[in-house]
Amino acid sequence: MPYTDHSRTFANNKYVYPVLSRRSKGISVGINLNPDRICNFDCVYCQVNRTNYIQPVKVDIKRIGTELKETLDSVISGNLFTIPPFDTTPVELRHLSDIAISGDAEPTTFTNFYEVVEEIIRVKHDETKLVLITNASCLNRLRVQDAIDLMYRYNGDVWVKLDAGSESYFKDISRSHISFKDILNNIIITARKHAVVIQSCFNRINNIPPSYEEIEYYCNRLNEIRKYGGMIRLVQLYTVARPPAEDYVTPLTEDKLNFIAQTVREITGLPAEIFP
Numbered sequence: 001m002p003y004t005d006h007s008r009t010f011a012n013n014k015y016v017y018p019v020l021s022r023r024s025k026g027i028s029v030g031i032n033l034n035p036d037r038i039c040n041f042d043c044v045y046c047q048v049n050r051t052n053y054i055q056p057v058k059v060d061i062k063r064i065g066t067e068l069k070e071t072l073d074s075v076i077s078g079n080l081f082t083i084p085p086f087d088t089t090p091v092e093l094r095h096l097s098d099i100a101i102s103g104d105a106e107p108t109t110f111t112n113f114y115e116v117v118e119e120i121i122r123v124k125h126d127e128t129k130l131v132l133i134t135n136a137s138c139l140n141r142l143r144v145q146d147a148i149d150l151m152y153r154y155n156g157d158v159w160v161k162l163d164a165g166s167e168s169y170f171k172d173i174s175r176s177h178i179s180f181k182d183i184l185n186n187i188i189i190t191a192r193k194h195a196v197v198i199q200s201c202f203n204r205i206n207n208i209p210p211s212y213e214e215i216e217y218y219c220n221r222l223n224e225i226r227k228y229g230g231m232i233r234l235v236q237l238y239t240v241a242r243p244p245a246e247d248y249v250t251p252l253t254e255d256k257l258n259f260i261a262q263t264v265r266e267i268t269g270l271p272a273e274i275f276p
Contacts, residue, residue, distance in 0.1 A: 165217025
């Protein structure tokens, strides 16, 4: 099964889907809180198809719990690996790596995010990692902070998106009304309490990779987060693996990703991994 297959459709599920994740190094069970695909970012590299309008619908938290239990049981029992395309999963990757709150848009925009976290914790096995993948736009909300605190009491982890070092590059990539300063402040709010993973997607834009100056700015932002008390456990660097929103976005070479990772290590001293 290829890493490029991240379909949100599984069985008759509406919210829960398994994927083979290159960053989790195994099966990640995703939870999609935004089936309407409405997001507060409009990233040029986004691999979610938003060309067709989907009517907003109420998210059924109890159904999330039911789907999650059934999907976890399928992974743990091995039954998942009898079903295409998971039947081609390499043997060494046939294990549950984590549960990821992710999906088709920013999950923390969901009003009842705390209640979803409660339901996931009720269903999951204690040792199973629970990951939130977030663009940091709502990390200043008290109820979201409470949910993250709860996650970390049950083997939680937060992977925060940071795809730029400067305001101008951030705007070009995210196309969001939210300021880069607010994003950085929100990351600091969470990273002061809990060590986070910084997850960054770098690409060629109109055939041009990010400049060395932009990467230096990016490293300076990482240092700034730590200067204000933020804890960064790891930096994950990757590039597009599936068709992006804009056709002028293309993947970086592995050599370029390695160069960025080495620059991060030299300027910040942080561990950095690449996912070409």
